[in-house]
Amino acid sequence: MVEIGTGAGVSGIHLLRGMRPDGVLTTVDSEPDRQQLARQAYREAGIAANRSRFICGRALDVLPRLTDGGYDLVFCDADRLECLDYLDESLRLLRPGGVLCFEGAFAQGRALDAAHQDAESLHLRELMRAVRDSPRLAPVLLPTDDGLLCAVRRA
Ligand SMILES: C[S@@+](CC[C@H](N)C(=O)[O-])C[C@H]1O[C@@H](n2cnc3c(N)ncnc32)[C@H](O)[C@@H]1O
Incomplete structure (x- = not known):
């Protein structure tokens, strides 16, 4: 991992x-x-x-x-402004069937409220859209404390 x-x-x-x-x-x-x-x-x-x-x-x-395709899980909990880059890297690092996770996807609720237009919220919304729309991923958004966005990398 x-x-x-x-x-x-x-x-x-x-x-x-x-x-x-x-x-x-x-x-x-x-x-x-x-x-x-x-x-x-x-x-x-x-x-x-x-x-x-x-x-x-x-x-x-x-x-x-x-290593490409060398990992079963990638857990992201660092700079939210880099989350789209972490997504690209995760797709490369995960083996088919591997799981990616983004901790803090809700940004204390800001990412879920369109009234918030700060850079983190915008990046997280774009991340959620990208994960939802990717044909390479099967996503689930878990309503944990601050939101855990997960997705399985399809074959
Ligand atoms: C919220 S904390 C991680 C908490 C950790 N997952 C835990 O449960 O203890 C975020 C961490 O990401 C690191 N970080 C922030 N930006 C980073 C970056 N661009 N590259 C690597 N690490 C980064 C910070 O130094 C910090 O330790």
Whole structure:
């Protein structure tokens, strides 16, 4: 799996716990301090060090270096203004049948209300349209706290 936006490691721990025992998480973040915190959180959660690969760098610099079709899931939780680029990269990275997820698709409700015209809301609306309309994806929008947009990459 690939995670874009390691943060403090909360989502990474859940992703790792949901994977098969030999599954590996490649997690990307531009902030080394965040990755240090996440490393510690994984350790405290009892996750073996060989199950995660931390890559420090900006997502759009790092993702092109990852293997085409090499991943079962891509979890996006970084810069919402780059979400359309993450979508393109995810389509390349996922194997057929793989799943992409965008955390925070609602932007605290702003993305669902046309009155909000800020850049994040506009990008997220465009993302939702692109995922819905792509013949390569089977989407579902889950009404979790801040919206989880998921889609299966078709064969
Ligand atoms: C909301 S936090 C992620 C939280 C994480 N998923 C968790 O559960 O702990 C967003 C993270 O994305 C990182 N980030 C923001 N823009 C980025 C970019 N362009 N490339 C890589 N990481 C980025 C930030 O440094 C931050 O750690």
